[in-house]
Structures are given as structure tokens and as C-alpha cells.
Amino acid sequence: MKALRTFIADLQNEYQLIKMGFVKDQNGIIRRFMREKQHWVDHLTQSKNFILKSTEKKDKGTCAVLGSGWLLDLPLDELSNMFSEVILIDLIHPKAVMHKIQKLSNVKCVHADITGGLVDLFYKSLPKNRILPQALKTYHYKLSVRTDFVISLNILCQLHILLLDYVKRFNVYSQNELAQMERIIQESHLEILPKNKTCLITDFEEEILDEKDKIIGINPLIHVDLPEGNFSQQWQWKFDSSMTYREEAKTFFNTKAIDF
Numbered sequence: 001m002k003a004l005r006t007f008i009a010d011l012q013n014e015y016q017l018i019k020m021g022f023v024k025d026q027n028g029i030i031r032r033f034m035r036e037k038q039h040w041v042d043h044l045t046q047s048k049n050f051i052l053k054s055t056e057k058k059d060k061g062t063c064a065v066l067g068s069g070w071l072l073d074l075p076l077d078e079l080s081n082m083f084s085e086v087i088l089i090d091l092i093h094p095k096a097v098m099h100k101i102q103k104l105s106n107v108k109c110v111h112a113d114i115t116g117g118l119v120d121l122f123y124k125s126l127p128k129n130r131i132l133p134q135a136l137k138t139y140h141y142k143l144s145v146r147t148d149f150v151i152s153l154n155i156l157c158q159l160h161i162l163l164l165d166y167v168k169r170f171n172v173y174s175q176n177e178l179a180q181m182e183r184i185i186q187e188s189h190l191e192i193l194p195k196n197k198t199c200l201i202t203d204f205e206e207e208i209l210d211e212k213d214k215i216i217g218i219n220p221l222i223h224v225d226l227p228e229g230n231f232s233q234q235w236q237w238k239f240d241s242s243m244t245y246r247e248e249a250k251t252f253f254n255t256k257a258i259d260f
């Protein structure tokens with residue numbers, strides 16, 4: 001009976017994540033990676049190298065990875081060798097990732113909402129109940145107190161996007177309220193990251209370019225102050241050179257990595 005209940009709960013959860021767009025988005029990442037491989041290599045290498053540098057002065061007990069996804073930007077084998085345990089945290093873990101970790105006995109996948117419950121909250125309350133933006137401030141993901149090293153893996157600039165795209169379908173919030181929610185979600189994420197135990201990697205702005213690589217627009221992606229940190233690095237992620245993300249324009253992200 002318990003097994004049947006778990007099976008039904010898993011199905012409902014999967015249906016919810018499909019309906020809200022999370023599954024499509026994650027599959028989109030791997031498809032874009034296959035298309036853009038040669039343009040992504042530099043970003044993925046920089047991300048992995050920075051993470052390894054950031055591990056240097058950290059205790060080597062538990063490492064938690066927020067937004068692990070396809071592990072494209074994560075040096076998983078090295079982390080598994082270095083730490084007693086590595087916990088990959090995401091709403092969805094692709095089957096290929098579940099398969100890969102089978103041979104790494106100290107790595108496990110945890111299904112969790114890194115916003116601390118906003119995914120469920122919006123799914124269950126809209127359109128009937130309109131949650132006040134201020135109420136979002138009480139939602140935080142709780143990392144285990146045993147965590148020695150946290151990697152926020154290109155998720156800070158992403159956390160609000162799919163959530164708010166879902167929310168926008170109901171037309172119940174003004175542009176101001178949506179911007180307020182975006183800020184609160186980013187602030188809450190920064191608040192859960194422990195000092196001197198964190199490696200934060202995030203895109204902070206997007207550049208839109210024409211086919212001759214002339215910049216035709218720049219949009220900020222982070223609406224809160226980022227910590228200065230012990231050390232940091234910046235690079236560009238040539239995210240979409242084939243002009244499929246935006247019609248007739250390329251999209252590059254400026255990415256920042258911070259050890260703090």
C-alpha cells in the first residue's frame with residue numbers, strides 16, 4: 001500500500017513539473033549543449049576549474065550542489081574523490097545522471113525545491129489564491145548543518161524564471177510585483193549560502209548580438225548585490241550562437257564565480 005502511495009505521489013510530482021515547464025527546460029539544456037558544444041567548452045571548463053579552486057580551503061566532509069542538473073559544469077569525479085559525501089540537489093535528476101552516480105558510492109541525488117517550497121506553493125494556490133510577494137520572504141531551503149561546502153551551480157539567475165513564467169500565465173500580478181518577487185527569490189537564495197563554505201556561479205547579464213557579433217542589447221539578470229567574496233572570476237558563456245534562443249540574434253551570458 002505504501003509503495004502504491006509513493007508511486008502515485010511520484011507521478012503527481014512528475015505531472016506538476018511537466019505542467020510548470022521544468023522538464024521541458026531541463027531537456028532543452030542538454031539539446032542546446034549538443035548543438036553548441038564547441039561554444040560551451042570554455043564556460044564549462046572555467047566553471048569546473050573555479051569550483052576546484054574554491055574547494056581548497058574547505059573541510060572535506062559533505063559537499064552539496066544546488067541545481068546539479070546534467071552535471072555539465074561540475075567536476076563530479078574530483079569532488080567525489082575529495083569529499084566524504086557529495087549531495088546533488090535538483091527538482092529533477094536526469095536518468096543519465098542517476099545512472100552515472102551508481103558507480104560513485106559517496107554521491108547521492110536528492111529531489112528538492114531549492115526555493116524552499118515556492119514551486120508547490122504557486123502550483124497549489126494559483127489561480128484561486130494570490131500569494132502576496134512579501135510572503136515569499138518566509139521561504140528558504142534548509143541545507144543540512146553538516147554541510148562543509150555548497151556549490152550554487154548556475155541557479156541564482158534561473159530560480160525565478162520558470163516559476164514566474166508559470167505565475168505570469170494567470171495574469172494576477174503587476175510588473176512591479178513580479179520584479180519584487182524576482183528580487184526576493186534571489187535574496188533568499190543568497191541568504192541560505194553559508195559564509196566561507198560557498199562557491200557561487202551565476203550569469204549576471206545577457207548580451208544580445210547580431211549575426212556579426214555586434215552587441216544590440218544588454219539585460220541585467222541579477223537584481224541583488226552579490227558578495228565580494230574571498231576571490232572571484234568572470235567569463236563569457238557563448239550560450240546561443242545558432243540563434244535559436246532568440247530569433248535573428250545570438251545570446252551570450254556574462255558569468256561570475258565567487259568564493260565566499
Ligand SMILES: C[S@@+](CC[C@H](N)C(=O)[O-])C[C@H]1O[C@@H](n2cnc3c(N)ncnc32)[C@H](O)[C@@H]1O
Pocket residue numbers: 022026029067068069070071072073074089090091092112113114115119153154155158159
Ligand atoms: C541552468 S541549470 C544549471 C546547470 C546544471 N548544472 C547543468 O549542468 O544542467 C538549472 C538547474 O536547476 C534546476 N532547478 C530550477 N529550479 C529549481 C528549484 N526551484 N529547485 C531545484 N532545482 C531547480 C533545473 O531542474 C536545472 O537542472
